[in-house]
Amino acid sequence: MARRTLRDRLEEHPRGQAARRRLDAFLATPLGRLAWAMYEVRLRDRALTLAGQAFIALVPLLVVIASWLGSTGGEALGDYLVRSFELEGDTADAVHTLFSRPPDASSGTSVLSLAILLVSVSSFGRALQRTYEVAWGLPARGRSRAVRGALGTLALLVTMTAVILVKNLIGGWPAGALLVVPVQLAVAIPGWWLLTRLLLNLRVGWWSTLPGAVVSAVAQVLTGWAGAVWVPRLIEHHSERYGVVGVAVALVSWLVVIGFVTVAAAVAGAWASSGLATYTGRWSRPQPSAGRVEP
Numbered sequence: 001m002a003r004r005t006l007r008d009r010l011e012e013h014p015r016g017q018a019a020r021r022r023l024d025a026f027l028a029t030p031l032g033r034l035a036w037a038m039y040e041v042r043l044r045d046r047a048l049t050l051a052g053q054a055f056i057a058l059v060p061l062l063v064v065i066a067s068w069l070g071s072t073g074g075e076a077l078g079d080y081l082v083r084s085f086e087l088e089g090d091t092a093d094a095v096h097t098l099f100s101r102p103p104d105a106s107s108g109t110s111v112l113s114l115a116i117l118l119v120s121v122s123s124f125g126r127a128l129q130r131t132y133e134v135a136w137g138l139p140a141r142g143r144s145r146a147v148r149g150a151l152g153t154l155a156l157l158v159t160m161t162a163v164i165l166v167k168n169l170i171g172g173w174p175a176g177a178l179l180v181v182p183v184q185l186a187v188a189i190p191g192w193w194l195l196t197r198l199l200l201n202l203r204v205g206w207w208s209t210l211p212g213a214v215v216s217a218v219a220q221v222l223t224g225w226a227g228a229v230w231v232p233r234l235i236e237h238h239s240e241r242y243g244v245v246g247v248a249v250a251l252v253s254w255l256v257v258i259g260f261v262t263v264a265a266a267v268a269g270a271w272a273s274s275g276l277a278t279y280t281g282r283w284s285r286p287q288p289s290a291g292r293v294e295p
Contacts (some may be wrong), residue, residue, distance in 0.1 A: 034271045041134050043263055051259035053127045055252050057120035062115050084249040085232040094247050124155030126222040128262070135266040142201040152198030159191030163220060167242075183220060188217035196269070204273075211276060212269020219265040223258060228256070 026032040078096040081087070088130060128150040133140055163184050170180045193213035197206065231254050238246030240252075 010164070015036075028273075030275060033274075034268065037135070037271055038264065041131070041187050041263065042122045042269055043260065043267070046131050046134075046263045047259035049127050049259075050124070050131065050262060051252065051255040053120070053124040054255050054259070057117070057124045058251070058255075060113060060117040062119055064108065064113055074287055085235065086233060087235060091232075091239045097236070097244050120154065122150070122188075125149050128153060128156070129199045131263055131282060132196065132266050135263075135270045136204060137198060140202060140205055142203060146200045147165045148198045148201050152195040154271075155195035155198060159188055159195065160220070162191065163224060171286045181225075184221045184224075188220050189213050189244050192216040192220070209269070211272035212266065215269045215272060216265040219261050223261050227254060 027036050037090065081095050082092045126149060130140060130144075137152040166184050166187055167180055170183055173179065190213075193209060194204070196212055196216070197204065200209070232249065234250035234253055235247055238249040240246070242249060
């Protein structure tokens with residue numbers, strides 16, 4: 001059965017004609033086209049899917065990292081998270097318990113752990129790639145699509161790590177408070193520019209993907225700073241209620257926020273590219289859905 005649109009439902013309403021005219025007037029505006037694009041990509045569903053896939057990939061990733069760090073890797077990882085989020089008391093104990101290695105546990109990374117990690121990261125990458133394709137109105141096809149999608153996911157991980165490292169390195173400088181955000185953006189924008197091109201399988205030009213790269217980079221930096229404030233509170237709140245499980249609940253909650261931001265930034269980037277193309281005519285691209293979808 002075909003999906004019923006908002007306009008289809010308005011047609012069935014007794015006062016649907018008037019509401020439809022107001023809707024058409026709103027959708028004729030740039031903000032209306034952006035709102036409609038968010039509706040068309042099913043923002044909530046895709047955000048929750050990304051959050052779930054990210055959490056499923058995050059757990060085996062942390063396990064593998066802890067194994068690579070050696071017998072005390074879990075403790076080192078727990079210490080890093082406690083220091084990063086400035087956790088104290090029972091909350092810090094819950095994080096240490098979550099990542100500590102049992103005394104009789106075997107060391108090293110098993111083939112099964114690596115296989116689970118690869119499958120989980122691959123699933124997240126496919127969900128992210130499809131999100132960008134839908135935002136830009138592109139079909140899920142093309143030669144080397146899977147390879148470039150995997151490279152785009154790798155570029156995302158590198159970009160996220162680089163932005164975090166910049167904050168840790170520059171934040172302690174005398175003028176670090178003034179420099180850290182500009183430097184983070186200088187690192188994040190090229191990363192998002194490249195990974196957007198890869199996720200779209202090189203079907204959209206460099207100039208067309210630049211607005212989306214800027215939007216996504218700004219969203220990443222702002223979300224990172226917001227996370228530094230809210231994640232400790234989430235961990236403290238949920239760990240007090242649920243113990244060790246509360247740490248996982250807090251991570252899932254914040255990943256949902258990141259999922260919404262990621263999908264919204266992808267759609268907004270396609271919308272911005274379409275708007276700039278309308279006024280400049282310089283941006284070579286297939287017209288993204290955020291700028292051409294018909295209600």
